[in-house]
Amino acid sequence: MTTCFEFQEAGYQVTLIDPDPISGATHHAGGMLAPTAEVQYQQHDLILLMKESARLYPDLLQRVSKYTDLPTGYRTDGTLLIGADRADGMHVAELIKYMHLKDLPVDVLTTRQARAAEPALSPRISKVVSIDGDHQLSPRLYARALLDAILQRGAEHIADAVISIDGHDPCLTVTMNSGVRVASKSVVVLAAGLGAASIPGWFEGANPLQLRPVYGDIVRVRVPERLQPMVTKVVRGFVEDRQIYIIPRTDGTLAIGATSREDHPQPRTGAVHDLLRDAIRLIPGIEETEFIEVTCGARPGTPDDLPYLGWVGSNVIASTGYFRHGILLSALGARAAVDMATNQPLFPTLDVCDPFRHQI
Numbered sequence: 134m135t136t137c138f139e140f141q142e143a144g145y146q147v148t149l150i151d152p153d154p155i156s157g158a159t160h161h162a163g164g165m166l167a168p169t170a171e172v173q174y175q176q177h178d179l180i181l182l183m184k185e186s187a188r189l190y191p192d193l194l195q196r197v198s199k200y201t202d203l204p205t206g207y208r209t210d211g212t213l214l215i216g217a218d219r220a221d222g223m224h225v226a227e228l229i230k231y232m233h234l235k236d237l238p239v240d241v242l243t244t245r246q247a248r249a250a251e252p253a254l255s256p257r258i259s260k261v262v263s264i265d266g267d268h269q270l271s272p273r274l275y276a277r278a279l280l281d282a283i284l285q286r287g288a289e290h291i292a293d294a295v296i297s298i299d300g301h302d303p304c305l306t307v308t309m310n311s312g313v314r315v316a317s318k319s320v321v322v323l324a325a326g327l328g329a330a331s332i333p334g335w336f337e338g339a340n341p342l343q344l345r346p347v348y349g350d351i352v353r354v355r356v357p358e359r360l361q362p363m364v365t366k367v368v369r370g371f372v373e374d375r376q377i378y379i380i381p382r383t384d385g386t387l388a389i390g391a392t393s394r395e396d397h398p399q400p401r402t403g404a405v406h407d408l409l410r411d412a413i414r415l416i417p418g419i420e421e422t423e424f425i426e427v428t429c430g431a432r433p434g435t436p437d438d439l440p441y442l443g444w445v446g447s448n449v450i451a452s453t454g455y456f457r458h459g460i461l462l463s464a465l466g467a468r469a470a471v472d473m474a475t476n477q478p479l480f481p482t483l484d485v486c487d488p489f490r491h492q493i
């Protein structure tokens with residue numbers, strides 16, 4: 134939908150073909166726009182893409198807000214990265230060195246300073262870093278706002294699944310359950326998340342997109358009125374080497390996530406237990422919250438954790454494989470698809486996103 138929006142900004146007429154536009158990974162996502170707190174060793178190119186996309190976000194949101202009054206849950210309160218025990222603290226200290234190396238700005242706080250800013254934090258924490266530039270939004274709200282904005286601007290929405298994309302311009306056809314749409318003088322952007330792996334027609338031989346589901350359990354709870362706001366910043370932590378995040382929403386709820394596993398798509402009881410135990414270890418007051426739901430989403434993973442973004446045929450662009458950072462990377466992915474279609478220079482690091490790089 135961000136891609137639809139950016140094509141409209143560039144003057145294109147847009148058709149969104151999706152049976153249920155807010156049902157995929159986006160429905161489950163945390164919504165951290167966090168190039169720094171989410172940094173991982175050995176992912177230099179991904180870091181550059183994430184930084185660039187974070188830079189584009191404020192302007193994108195400002196432009197979207199011209200076409201819809203719906204909220205996005207965007208918050209710029211920042212993020213705290215916390216090590217729980219001493220070993221976790223050493224882990225965070227190592228990460229700080231890496232963040233400095235990658236030119237990612239962070240402020241080291243004493244635990245006293247951190248607890249003055251966020252009194253709900255446990256006194257039993259060993260290392261805290263404040264990251265002002267890591268923001269967040271609520272993906273479900275944002276997706277609804279985007280859908281509203283693109284429809285307000287005249288996009289057509291066909292609530293159907295694409296079965297194949299065949300042919301070449303000017304006879305490029307998009308086949309759906311309900312019929313065929315000829316896409317002459319058009320650009321088709323294949324942005325169906327994991328679903329892109331099962332849409333044939335545009336490639337010869339084996340599908341070059343090596344997408345796999347990486348499941349994530351995420352819990353949502355409501356903070357009782359008397360404890361509001363429990364925290365104002367996103368809290369990202371390591372607890373006995375396990376990763377956890379707690380995201381405060383504007384509606385008084387918290388999202389607590391997320392696992393990363395490749396077994397089955399149902400929420401796993403042990404995962405819920407781990408998430409809640411680790412979240413309570415960092416913010417004990419979470420014990421007092423009301424449980425809302427647990428869901429499990431499937432991230433569209435790729436073998437090297439980088440997206441697939443580029444031309445894959447005559448007038449077809451693939452834009453998928455956004456894995457753990459697709460909410461953040463959507464700003465750059467959408468912009469890049471328009472730049473490709475209009476022959477504009479691309480952000481240089483996008484070379485690494487060649488959709489054919491894993492073709493056998």
Ligand SMILES: Cc1cc2nc3c(=O)[nH]c(=O)nc-3n(C[C@H](O)[C@H](O)[C@H](O)COP(=O)(O)OP(=O)(O)OC[C@H]3O[C@@H](n4cnc5c(N)ncnc54)[C@H](O)[C@@H]3O)c2cc1C
Nearest residue numbers: 157158159162163164165295326328349430458459460461
């Ligand atoms: C638990 C969890 C937490 C996450 N947290 C974050 C986070 O904090 N920050 C972040 O940046 N990212 C996060 N992510 C990752 C992020 O959610 C994904 O990378 C992103 O949502 C991918 O967006 P997408 O539009 O490519 O795919 P999806 O959101 O999966 O959407 C795919 C769409 O394609 C449609 N579709 C599928 N097949 C077809 C077809 N044949 N025809 C037509 N339409 C089709 C579907 O209906 C769906 O609407 C998280 C993911 C999970 C699961």
